[in-house]
Amino acid sequence: MRATSLSRGQAILRGVVLTIGAIVFLFPFYYMVIGSLQKAPDTTVAGAFPEPGNLTLSNFADINSRINLLTGLMNSGIFTGGVLLCTVVFGMLAGYSLAVLQWRGRGTTFALALLVQVIPFQLLIIPLYVLIARDYGLADSYLGMILPFAINSTAVIIFRQYFLQVPKELFEAARIDGAGEFRLLWRVALPLVRPALVTVLLLVFIGPWNEFLWPFLITKEASMQPLAVSLANYISNVAATAANPFGAVLAGAVVLAAPVVVLFIVFQRYFISTDIGSGVKG
Known part of the structure; x- marks a missing residue:
C-alpha cells in the first residue's frame, strides 16, 4: 500500500x-x-x-497595409521550401552514401561533416555574399537566398545515423534480387526512416523560416524579402508611426511564428516514433 x-x-x-x-x-x-x-x-x-x-484584429490589418503579410509569407515559403528540398535530397544521398556504401575516404568525409558544425555561418557570410551577389549575380533572387543553405551537415548526420540502424540483410537481399543503389534507397531505406525525414524537415524548417541576416544582405527589393526581414524593416522604419506599434509588431510575430507552431503540433509524434524494426519482423 x-x-x-x-x-x-x-x-x-x-x-x-x-x-x-x-x-x-x-x-x-x-x-x-x-x-x-x-x-x-x-x-x-x-x-x-x-x-x-x-x-x-486591426493590428493585423495595420501591419499588412505596411509590409503586405501575404507577400512576405510567400517569399518565406519559397525560400524555406527550396532549402528543405535541397536539404532532404542532398542530405539523404550523402547520409546513405556514408552509412551504406563502402568507399575510400568515407570516415574522413564524415569527420569533415562534423567539423562543419563548429564553423559559424557568420564567418562565411562575407565571402558568400561576394561569391553569390557579385560573381554569380544572384542578388534579389530566390536562388541567391537558397544556395548557402542548400546542403545542411546536420541533415547528413541525422540521415546517416538512421540509415545505420537499417539491418544490412535488407540491402543484401535487395541486391541479390537485382536492385540498384537508387532503388535500394527509394524502396527499402527511405520507407524505414520516415521519422528521420520528418525530423530533418522540422529541424531545418526553423532555420530558413526565421533567417534574417542572409536574406537581408542578399535582397534589396521589398517584394523579394521574406517575412522576417520585412518585420525587421517595419520595426526599424515605420513602427513608430503606427497607431499601436506594440500590437502591430506582435501581430507580425504571430503570423511568422504560427506555421512553426502548427507544424510541431502536427508532427511532434515523429520525433519519438520509429518503425525500423518492422522491416525485419516475420
Whole structure:
C-alpha cells in the first residue's frame, strides 16, 4: 500500500511539475497572441488578461497595409521550401552514401561533416555574399537566398545515423534480387526512416523560416524579402508611426511564428516514433 501511494504521489507530483512547466513555456506565446489583439497596448502583466472590449484584429490589418503579410509569407515559403528540398535530397544521398556504401575516404568525409558544425555561418557570410551577389549575380533572387543553405551537415548526420540502424540483410537481399543503389534507397531505406525525414524537415524548417541576416544582405527589393526581414524593416522604419506599434509588431510575430507552431503540433509524434524494426519482423 505504501509503495502504491508513493507511486501515485509521484505521478501527481510529476503531473503538477509538467503542467507548471508547460504553462511557463507557453505563456510568452500566449502573451504575444493577446498583445497582437489589443486595441490599446498594455505591457504590464495585467495585459495578459485584457477586457473583451479591448480586443481587435486591426493590428493585423495595420501591419499588412505596411509590409503586405501575404507577400512576405510567400517569399518565406519559397525560400524555406527550396532549402528543405535541397536539404532532404542532398542530405539523404550523402547520409546513405556514408552509412551504406563502402568507399575510400568515407570516415574522413564524415569527420569533415562534423567539423562543419563548429564553423559559424557568420564567418562565411562575407565571402558568400561576394561569391553569390557579385560573381554569380544572384542578388534579389530566390536562388541567391537558397544556395548557402542548400546542403545542411546536420541533415547528413541525422540521415546517416538512421540509415545505420537499417539491418544490412535488407540491402543484401535487395541486391541479390537485382536492385540498384537508387532503388535500394527509394524502396527499402527511405520507407524505414520516415521519422528521420520528418525530423530533418522540422529541424531545418526553423532555420530558413526565421533567417534574417542572409536574406537581408542578399535582397534589396521589398517584394523579394521574406517575412522576417520585412518585420525587421517595419520595426526599424515605420513602427513608430503606427497607431499601436506594440500590437502591430506582435501581430507580425504571430503570423511568422504560427506555421512553426502548427507544424510541431502536427508532427511532434515523429520525433519519438520509429518503425525500423518492422522491416525485419516475420
